Amino acid sequence: MKLRAWHRLLAVVLLAGCEAAVPPPPPAPPPPPSPNAAPASAPAPAPAAPATPASRFPAGWPYPEGAPPVRGPSMVTSDAALATKVGAEVLAAGGNAVDAAVATAFALAVVHPTAGNLGGGGFMVARVGDKEHALDFRETAPGKATHDMYRGKDGKATEGARVGHLAVGVPGSVAGLWEAYDKLGSKKKTWAELVAPAIRLAKEGFSVDENFATTVKAASGKLKRFPASVALFLPGGAPIEIGATWKSPELAATLERIAEKGPAGFYEGKTAELFVAEMRRGKGIITAADLKGYKAKWREPIVFEYRGRRVASMPLPSSGGLALAMIAHQLEGLDVAKLGWHSPSHVHVVAEAMRRVFLARNEVLGDPDFVKNPVEELLSVAWAEKQRATIAADRATPTDELARGAAVKDSGGRGPHTTHFSVVDAQGNAVALTTTLNGWYGSGVTVTGAGFVLNNEMDDFATVPGTPNQFGLVQGEANSIAPGKRMLSSMSPTIVTGKDGRVELVLGAAGGPTILTAVFQILSNVVDFGFDVTTGVNAPRFHHQDYPDKLFVEQGGFPDELRSALGAMGHTLDDRGHIADAPSIGREGAAFAGAREPRRPGSEAAAGK
Template sequence: MNALKLIMTPLFFIFVPAFSPAPVAKPLDESESTRFARTGRKGMVVADDEQSAELGAQVLRKGGNAIDAAVATAFGMAVTRPHFASLGGGGFLVFCPSPKTKSNSSCHVIDFREMAPFAATRDMYLKDGKAVANLSRNGALASGVPGITAGLLHALEKFGSKKRRELLATPIQWANQGIKVSTHTENAASRRWNEMNESARKIFGCGHEAEGPCRSGETLKQTDLARVLQAISVHGAAGFYKGSYAQKMVSEIRKAGGILTQQDFETYSPKERTPVRSFYKGYEVVTMPPPSSGGTVLLQMLAFLERADKAGQLKDGFGSVSALHAQIHAMKLAFADRAQHMGDPDFHRVPFEQLLATEYLNERWKSFDSGKANLNVSAGSPVAEPTHTTHFSVMDTAGNAAAITLTVNDYFGSGFVPAGTGVVMNNQMDDFSAQPGVPNLFGLVGAEANAITPGKRPLSSMSPTIVRDLDGNNRIVLGAAGGPRIITAVLQTLVNRLQFDMPLVDAIAAPRIHHQWKPVTVRIESNGLSAETKEKLTTMGYTIEAGGGLGVVHALERFASGRIVGAPDPRGEGATVAE
């Protein structure tokens, strides 16, 4: 029985006529795509953490389905990757059953994004009328109500086949006995060490917190977290949201200046929504609706690039100046609309149909000048950073697919661990627009649509996505970590795979670019573009800035033969584990 009431939101179905209606897809090249990748035929998990991916694969080997494996992997990562997959965070799940299963093969999405406390106010992060960034990023006041536990257990109860005690047994053991600290965890802790509270430092200091955080290779024990996981194993979601641990979390948060209450925890529920979807290159793209902006922005950009392709703008292939120019402009247009029009659909009418309507997209794309950058892009008027996230992709032997993205926002979220719980709390309140036009942690700006409101869920860039053929078979499962760069990383992976015919491993490894409207800079990866290409783009009017990796994509692809290829992003610590 569900420990929490599930909220069923009004359903909407987005079918975008702006895309070619059900075109015939070119067969994906299996031989080329599997040359340098790990493959399997029964099932696969591709994730940031090999230990948790192996746990998910073990569940598949024991007869579990894609949701069982995804839930096990997620709870595993709450232990092995607490800096971005803690129980104190939230996420989104896209699940598409195989058409071969007896159940309905329609795709489903679960929104378990964090929620603003009922005591939240529009100006809670303002001082003298101006936004104070640290208030929404660090400490107990920065947290929304966590959603991961509720979301995972709802998915398991509705679509899974295994018992939660079975899936939680190994993560509990890991938390009690300890896991080896990864280089990524050490680096993340080092970055946030000064913002962590005493309880967090005690856990992630491995016995030498006075000197600094755990070092790579050391053993990290999380016995408080093990007890919380045990309570969830026995009592379900109530063990996290209604029991003594919820009371302890609320007490510690409020003592430290936070405003979360027992009512906030007890009334939190995951929400089922209807995915946004359309066609691209003969395949159906199924992705996340708001409060994720990722799905709508992704579909807008793909639609813009179809227009560019028809005009011959992409004919010179990957990395060409003309193709890069078109991609940059598509990103700018879509991110401008994101800032102006998107928010939690339960509180703000998001004009989905209009944003994805043929006439609107055609009108927006008229601003594209093939010879130079358009520096005056603004949001349309439709008629009525480092990766702090983690994504993993799962497919089982029947072809059922799950794409799931989790986050606590920044590394180690707010840096606050309520004493006695081991739960790293999120700082997702920073994803609201504290003040229109003021950038958040990732440099994103927003409008009133994403303003702080009690019980509201902040806008997100998470973009779990599943690509299906016209027979409903799940072919590609992907998503990414990386704040707003999630959306552009998923975009470029799909364009590289389906437009430029790259094998999946190459489509992910290829250099990326990123533009999010504001700031006006085009970000590129170090050594990602040649000096000649950068010079040509600069001549066209673009400002180029080189930096680190732009998103971390983890994906898998299943061919008509039944073979599955896994492709973790070389920018991260990911791994592929086949059943």
């Protein structure tokens, strides 16, 4: 029955192919000649201008199709205009993509403290020359961490995994940026020169924008619990307002120590002393030995082909690259374009592929230094074919039917609690870098005297296996807590090269588990449907993560007839304000187009030189 259902879906594909492209209406015919018209030698009427094709986006969708991007021979696009400007200036001064990425990341730690950070971690995929590199600077569990440290008497996870000093993992960002600079930087710019713009922004200050003010207000409930955070973000006890000048001499001093001493300026000396003192103040467990012992790790990227393109993304402990490949492999045998973009069949089959990927992700994956992950099996043709055979053409498969488990109540938001940026230089080198504090302003804790916010990354472990974390993910023992272990992630920094070997797309996203599904949709929008990168980013998005068993859709992006058709298939739709942030870069001929993320106020793209 399942195979017959899949054959019915293939038939739907072939039929849909006749309707997928809606041609523009023909030009209006010329007016009939007047009875008093001149002889045939008179000039003929000018032909009518071709009609503009109807938008593929639904009426009222706020982000336009075909919006003009920023174009140039090199490009930076990020969640914050000031950070984008810093990166573009490094490119203009002769730095390479990695140099620009380092400077952009430090600037984001100042102007976008929602997620930009010194006190968090992340992942980077870079292409320098013709070689891809993957850098893991994910946070680690402290040496004193234990398997059940967040299990309450009722068997549920306590708040300590999300708010306060106990929620903090050992940060990796500074170590990661140093590794990137040391191995792949051009050395035309010194380390200190790349940190200098962030120091200036912290010292001199800048005007608070909408995103900064809005996120402080949203996180004020936890920020107000910690005096150093109140002083930094809630002056006078109220959230900082748009247009106010924000500066932090303490953060500037921390950055100066990092500029002078490299990673030792963070993991040792005064900054480390302030960090450990903050831990003691709030009964945290990170020690000086934890800080000094932290190491970023180079790993082999996940590389796969999709429609003739080479896709390089992040390996474990980020599930991003593996999950992208697993979705792609399920759809590789299907002509997705013939389904028609955002037809019921298209949304259905992609959502079902997502569902199956998250089931595998959440059950069996974890830090590869601690867990034997079945990567080869999950990347195999056999796995993809097995999953594809279970997808019915006209019916959503309940997650319980696949997992044979109990339904889980939705635990909360899937907001864009991370930040991603993309960089390409004039030589075609590229960087996709995603970094995070986990939740907005992480644990809510600011290191007193040092001016930077600490992550709450410990909640990305399966703090109590089988129960949902703050993103609603229900994970298994493979991602349980152990000292020194790195928590599983969905971050998906990705670089796509074309058949000619040139960089075609640089992308990634913020948004918890929605990261990897948003990245796949942009990839598919461009590769399967021929969207330009800006249209691919602006297009409405959807998301499925197995539990809770819902199809999350962006409000206003799914017309009533599409919603009804999906509902008839058994999908339970859940509207979200927006799904993920994904500033991206695409190739346009010999140049690059920068697509800012319109869902994120302040996101900007800028050309280097």
